[in-house]
Amino acid sequence: MAERACVKRLQKEYRALCKEPVSHIVARPSPNDILEWHYVLEGSQGTPFAGGYYYGKIKFPADYPFKPPGITMTTPNGRFITQKKICLSMSDFHPESWNPMWSVSSILTGLLSFMMDNSPTTGSVNTTVAEKQRLAKASMAFNCKNPTFRKLFPEYVEKYEQQWVSEQAAVVEEVQGGGSGRPHEENINNNDTNNNNNNNNNNDKREEKKEVKRVELGKEELKGRKQSFPTWMLLLLLSFVGVVMALPLMQL
Numbered sequence: 001m002a003e004r005a006c007v008k009r010l011q012k013e014y015r016a017l018c019k020e021p022v023s024h025i026v027a028r029p030s031p032n033d034i035l036e037w038h039y040v041l042e043g044s045q046g047t048p049f050a051g052g053y054y055y056g057k058i059k060f061p062a063d064y065p066f067k068p069p070g071i072t073m074t075t076p077n078g079r080f081i082t083q084k085k086i087c088l089s090m091s092d093f094h095p096e097s098w099n100p101m102w103s104v105s106s107i108l109t110g111l112l113s114f115m116m117d118n119s120p121t122t123g124s125v126n127t128t129v130a131e132k133q134r135l136a137k138a139s140m141a142f143n144c145k146n147p148t149f150r151k152l153f154p155e156y157v158e159k160y161e162q163q164w165v166s167e168q169a170a171v172v173e174e175v176q177g178g179g180s181g182r183p184h185e186e187n188i189n190n191n192d193t194n195n196n197n198n199n200n201n202n203n204d205k206r207e208e209k210k211e212v213k214r215v216e217l218g219k220e221e222l223k224g225r226k227q228s229f230p231t232w233m234l235l236l237l238l239s240f241v242g243v244v245m246a247l248p249l250m251q252l
Helices: 004-019 104-115 129-143 147-152 154-175 181-251
Strands: 025-030 033-042 053-059 070-073
Touching: 004 025, 004 033, 004 104, 025 104, 033 104, 033 147, 053 104, 053 129, 129 154, 147 154
Parallel strands: none
Antiparallel strands: 025 033, 033 053, 053 070
């Protein structure tokens, strides 16, 4: 059972968080246990965790703030092992370095900062940037399956459901041809038209070649006729002249 001083301290810190929220951090105590807090860390832009929402728990000892809390993360994240205590200077892994002046907001700020780092520690894992980005994208869907998360953080659930509805509407629109389908059909029609035009042009060129060939053949045939005509006429004329010249000799 929590000591009275511990309860007052945690209630004071919760009021302070509600009055002055910390950027990228949301934390709330369990309705049934003031010693158990639930938090959500939002991944910072420019990091592999951007767009991710990381849900976890802080378990305070009954004599807090004189002893540090234990910290775990529930959402798969690629930085810490889920459901396993994380080793921090502000956690119960290092009670010798704990400062009673530290608060819930300073603990979570330190956790978020350490999450962006790659330094190994107890409870950490080593994954690729691509894996962290994949987990960040899937984090909200994972969280919304948790009943406690849905109860304590309804604003995130609502945000996820709105995003899901928008994505489904976009998918339906694309399937029905409202997205990239029309330009695709237009491209197909344009390609068909271009192919038909190319075929017509090729046919016209073939006809022109045939016509040119026919004209050339006609010219050659006419030329041959012109060349053969003087030859036989000349022979006939020579034969006639020879006969005329032979007549007087035949009379003698």
